Amino acid sequence: MLWAEHVARNTARDRDDIAAEVKAHFSDAEFVELTAVCGLFGQSNRFQDSMRLPIEEQHEVDKIRTSVRADPAKLKAYLERILEHWPDEFPKAAALTTVASPAALPAGDTRGCRVPVLDTNTTGADGARFITAASALLGGTTNAAKVWAHTPHVAKMFVPFYFAFERDGAGSILPAPLRLMIMLKTHHLHGAKYMIAHHTVLAGATGLSESQLVALKRTDAATAPEFSPRERAAIAWAALVAPNTAKRDEAVFSELKKHFSDAEVVEMTALCAITSNADLIYNALRVPLEPASEIFALYATVVADPARLRRYIERVVADWPAVLPQIDAGPG
Numbered sequence: 001m002l003w004a005e006h007v008a009r010n011t012a013r014d015r016d017d018i019a020a021e022v023k024a025h026f027s028d029a030e031f032v033e034l035t036a037v038c039g040l041f042g043q044s045n046r047f048q049d050s051m052r053l054p055i056e057e058q059h060e061v062d063k064i065r066t067s068v069r070a071d072p073a074k075l076k077a078y079l080e081r082i083l084e085h086w087p088d089e090f091p092k093a094a095a096l097t098t099v100a101s102p103a104a105l106p107a108g109d110t111r112g113c114r115v116p117v118l119d120t121n122t123t124g125a126d127g128a129r130f131i132t133a134a135s136a137l138l139g140g141t142t143n144a145a146k147v148w149a150h151t152p153h154v155a156k157m158f159v160p161f162y163f164a165f166e167r168d169g170a171g172s173i174l175p176a177p178l179r180l181m182i183m184l185k186t187h188h189l190h191g192a193k194y195m196i197a198h199h200t201v202l203a204g205a206t207g208l209s210e211s212q213l214v215a216l217k218r219t220d221a222a223t224a225p226e227f228s229p230r231e232r233a234a235i236a237w238a239a240l241v242a243p244n245t246a247k248r249d250e251a252v253f254s255e256l257k258k259h260f261s262d263a264e265v266v267e268m269t270a271l272c273a274i275t276s277n278a279d280l281i282y283n284a285l286r287v288p289l290e291p292a293s294e295i296f297a298l299y300a301t302v303v304a305d306p307a308r309l310r311r312y313i314e315r316v317v318a319d320w321p322a323v324l325p326q327i328d329a330g331p332g
């Protein structure tokens with residue numbers, strides 16, 4: 001519980017004492033999953049609170065909350081349904097003006113990852129399948145995927161979800177430069193060194209200028225002249241969603257609604273929330289940066305072929321395990 005509190009507050013990366021105590025009771029795989037659960041609920045809280053979602057009627061809640069145990073067959077059926085109804089065409093991405101990538105990457109956390117960074121030789125069969133599938137989807141093997149391989153059955157659902165928000169061509173309706181502004185503003189607020197490095201490179205592929213990248217680091221980014229009024233409204237909203245204070249600010253939301261449709265606001269808020277999720281997890285686990293050449297290779301373009309996403313889901317379904325890991329409740 002103490003670890004969860006620090007992950008939620010984004011202070012876990014500096015608490016070696018608490019990490020050591022948690023690891024005395026949990027395996028590396030459990031430690032990764034525990035951290036991921038904290039990140040996931042940080043994502044859920046930010047989205048639901050920011051959108052001020054109303055609580056359903058009790059009888060509807062009762063239908064959903066009958067048990068904490070999920071039927072994995074339903075999850076597989078969900079993925080199969082996605083494939084069955086795969087669209088013939090996704091929303092068209094806006095044209096991009098690519099600018100030069102930064103000559104050097106921002107520095108990462110050099111204190112060492114809190115769990116082993118696995119590869120296809122050091123993980124189990126399920127972890128190896130996940131790393132292979134994620135690498136094919138992303139266009140390269142990331143250290144984040146290697147850390148996620150400790151809990152591959154959870155990870156295989158997170159990666160395509162994040163990918164669809166991050167790249168053009170997989171369903172996003174927001175322009176790529178705007179998405180990167182939102183993500184980088186969120187990363188800077190969280191001090192998320194791993195994702196700042198990755199998305200600084202991707203920002204170059206979307207056309208963000210060096211002056212815009214510098215402005216996003218500043219506390220006054222939401223009023224900076226480097227951005228249009230529409231972009232400033234989005235940056236201001238991201239700056240509230242990241243610390244989960246958006247629900248209390250009517251003025252910023254009113255300005256946001258002048259520039260964006262309901263669908264765009266939902267996607268933007270979800271993007272801020274899932275970005276926060278990744279930041280909290282990777283900060284807490286201190287995921288190390290890959291070599292610069294590998295990061296640049298990942299982000300030569302922001303445009304994704306949706307067929308790659310479909311192949312990833314098909315692979316997950318084809319490799320569906322006959323038996324999923326059993327939960328060990330522990331001694332209490």
